[in-house]
Amino acid sequence: MNKDFLIKYIYGIADNALILGQRLGELTGHGPTLEVDIATTNISLDLFGQVRSYFQYAAQLSEKEITEDDIAFLRTEREYLNVLLVEQPNRDFAFVIGRQFLFDHFHFLLLTEMQKSHDQTLVAIAKKSLKEVSYHKRFSSDWIKRLGDGTEESKQKIQTAIDDLWRFTDELFHLTEDDKKAVEEGIGVDVSKLKETYYKNVAEILEEATLEVPELKYFQEGGKKGIHSEHMGYLLTDMQYMQRTYPGMKW
Amino acid sequence: MSEKEVKNLEEIFEAKIARDEKIEPKDWMPEKYRKTHIRQMSQHAHSEIVGMLPEGNWITRAPSLRRKVALLAKVQDEAGHGLYLYSATETLGISRDEMFEQLHSGKAKYSSIFNYPTITWADIGAIGWLVDGAAIINQVPLCNTSFGPYARAMVRVCKEESFHQRQGYEIMLTLCNGTEEQKQMAQDALNRWWWPSLMMLGPTDDASTHTEQSMKWKLKRKTNDELRQQFIDQTVPQADILGITVPDEDLKWNEETGHYDFGKIDWDEFWQVVKGHGPCNKERMQTRVNAWENGQWVRDAAMAHADKQADKKVKQAV
Numbered sequence: 001m002n003k004d005f006l007i008k009y010i011y012g013i014a015d016n017a018l019i020l021g022q023r024l025g026e027l028t029g030h031g032p033t034l035e036v037d038i039a040t041t042n043i044s045l046d047l048f049g050q051v052r053s054y055f056q057y058a059a060q061l062s063e064k065e066i067t068e069d070d071i072a073f074l075r076t077e078r079e080y081l082n083v084l085l086v087e088q089p090n091r092d093f094a095f096v097i098g099r100q101f102l103f104d105h106f107h108f109l110l111l112t113e114m115q116k117s118h119d120q121t122l123v124a125i126a127k128k129s130l131k132e133v134s135y136h137k138r139f140s141s142d143w144i145k146r147l148g149d150g151t152e153e154s155k156q157k158i159q160t161a162i163d164d165l166w167r168f169t170d171e172l173f174h175l176t177e178d179d180k181k182a183v184e185e186g187i188g189v190d191v192s193k194l195k196e197t198y199y200k201n202v203a204e205i206l207e208e209a210t211l212e213v214p215e216l217k218y219f220q221e222g223g224k225k226g227i228h229s230e231h232m233g234y235l236l237t238d239m240q241y242m243q244r245t246y247p248g249m250k251w
Numbered sequence: 252m253s254e255k256e257v258k259n260l261e262e263i264f265e266a267k268i269a270r271d272e273k274i275e276p277k278d279w280m281p282e283k284y285r286k287t288h289i290r291q292m293s294q295h296a297h298s299e300i301v302g303m304l305p306e307g308n309w310i311t312r313a314p315s316l317r318r319k320v321a322l323l324a325k326v327q328d329e330a331g332h333g334l335y336l337y338s339a340t341e342t343l344g345i346s347r348d349e350m351f352e353q354l355h356s357g358k359a360k361y362s363s364i365f366n367y368p369t370i371t372w373a374d375i376g377a378i379g380w381l382v383d384g385a386a387i388i389n390q391v392p393l394c395n396t397s398f399g400p401y402a403r404a405m406v407r408v409c410k411e412e413s414f415h416q417r418q419g420y421e422i423m424l425t426l427c428n429g430t431e432e433q434k435q436m437a438q439d440a441l442n443r444w445w446w447p448s449l450m451m452l453g454p455t456d457d458a459s460t461h462t463e464q465s466m467k468w469k470l471k472r473k474t475n476d477e478l479r480q481q482f483i484d485q486t487v488p489q490a491d492i493l494g495i496t497v498p499d500e501d502l503k504w505n506e507e508t509g510h511y512d513f514g515k516i517d518w519d520e521f522w523q524v525v526k527g528h529g530p531c532n533k534e535r536m537q538t539r540v541n542a543w544e545n546g547q548w549v550r551d552a553a554m555a556h557a558d559k560q561a562d563k564k565v566k567q568a569v
Contacts, residue, residue: 022311029307030538030545033553034300034334041327049318056315071314093549149559150552157548164291242314242372243308249429251314251372251422 003061008178009188010061010076011071012224013110015055018072019232020103021047021114022239023090032093040096041141073243077236078226081176085168085242087223087232094147096156096191099159103138105202106172109139111192118186132161141205148209155210158169162206164216170219172198178225268468272397276342284468287461288398289343290359291470293350297335297361299329300354301535305369306378308522309347314372317438321418322375328411339400353542357527362386364451366529373426379419381441381448381486387412389452389480392472428495434495441490442456442498450521452479458518483511501531 024044026129029039055068085103090096111133112248147158173195175183182188203213244249252260260279264375267274303326313319337347351357364382369375390412393405405459426437453475455460465471473481483502490497501514523529 025310025323028310028323029300029303030542032542032549034330034337036546038327038330038334041330042322045320045323045327048316048323052316052320072316097562123362146556147549147552148557151548153548154552160262178416205392241312246314246430246432248312249433251316251425 003063003115005178005181006187007058007061008176010054010058010122011079012081012112012176012179014051014058015077015080016053016086016103016107017047018051019080019082019235020086020099021045022144023086023088023099027096028091034059034145036093043100043136043139043175046136046161050125050129050132053128057121057125069243070154073240077228077232080223080232080236081224081226082169082226083171084220084226084229085165085172086167087229088137088165092157094157094161094166095218097143097147098158098165100136101144101163101174102162103206104137104140104204105205106169106191106198107133109201110191110200112190113189113194117188122187137172143210144205145212148206148211153181154168154183158209160166162211166214166216167218169198169202171221171224174224175220186196262501266453268397271469273394273402274397275399276361280540283287283464285343285396287464287470288401289340289345290344291465292336292398292401293345293353294360294362296340296350297332297354297359299336300364301361303329303333303537303540304535305365305367306530308376309375313375318422325379325415325418327363328415332404332408332411334531335404336401336561339404342400352495353541355536355543360525363449363521363524363529364450366524366532366535367443367447368531369452371440372422373436374444376419376426376437378424379415380423380489381419381444382417382451383412383416384486385448385482387416388478390486395468395469397469423493423495427495429541438495441495445498446516446520447524449479449482449516450518450540452482452532454521463475480510483513484569487511 004142021044024040024047028037028041028044031040039040051072052068055071058071059066059068084100088095088099110131111126111130115123115130117123144158147154149155173191175190179188179191183190206213259273261281263275264278264280264284267278274284306322306329307326308553310322311320313322341347342348354361364385369378387409390405390409394402394409396402396405423437423440426433441501455477456462459475462471462474468472486495488503501512503512505512521549524532527533
């Protein structure tokens, strides 16, 4: 059987964790408190752990002799399939939390469904990751409430971040051709079906945080097709630096 | 309290230390003991926090997923050590905010080694191998120090540090077993980190102001020079295994003493960095101050939210 669609399907999920983990890694040592610093680093660690499981599996499926690191570090920008949301920069702590919150709620629903996949490796990864992501979701939701129902300044900052990042949420529920194939094979999750629950769950937390739920007509998309924002090139430049500068070496 | 009562308390205190019993936060202690411990423990905590920066500098550029995960975990451990040590210091009657204030104003010091830049990936290996190696030599004796919270914190810190040190050495080993370019990278890192690592063990005994009192309180068990010799004796054979050269022409095994003789340390450089004029002193402090200032609104929000929640609970209870 041609596994190409499956490999792409895995990239689509794993690249979100990879790029968000990379963004969170930028924050280590710079957090507003030591406790938050430890927590965001921990989430980054969880995500990279998940990435390794996905990419090791993808490398196994591939007909080429490739490793997890080839997949992580040696693709061109157009070959990364993460959503635009996760590559957005760490503008301030409100954007960090807003981005995390909007992703975690999706991630949680995705992994919950992925436990029903016909692919047993993906089921195993989903089960393990779900424990971690439940914690991520609690962490980011709690901070949404703290910032929303904290001071005037924090409320305004988190509302700005949510308003700004909202345009990237619709893409979470798009299916690429490879995703559709994976769904047909009983392997992939039909993310379009998660949309309603997602917006309901997210709105509940925002309301509890005394924040406005944005109403938006126009959304941004592209990441899933490898068409990224201008931020992505710089992120990859950092991430790929060693592998590009010293090709073929062991570290 | 009468003079006699104080004298009596002092005697009880000294006897406890002599019996190797721990002093706990609620026990009576001389003011000087409290102050010395606040100074040393907060300095130690600050070193963990500032020490996150040179290594954190390579998280986004780590060369493989495995190395990235290990580095993230390591830097996170350092944050954990900082947290642990700040909490232990708080038991002596100073708040974490006050300690941060002392760090940001330059009143409190941190380990000078972190004022050197990490410019290649090999520096991450060298820091683990040499800097954590020197730190362990400094810290292992502290597991038996007289102040209970510090001693207990150090037991955990030392376990993790020795794991970090092995990890750092393994990075160096991989580089030294790699290509010529990688080996050169390792040698270059050793060249730059060797002397600052020796300085980490502190000024020579004749220039060290706190040694005598610290020995008495078991804050120190060996002198700086003894610790430095121990570090050199243990590290040189490790460099030999790596096949790279320690940058000291005078380094030589001395059959008679059973130790390595070594060259002159540039103490002018040491004092220059300690006094704030090392390659990265300004950057490190600026980064810490920025993180603190940019985080102010976040901490304010958390406090305000906690207050609101507490009010709600009170209202519900009424």
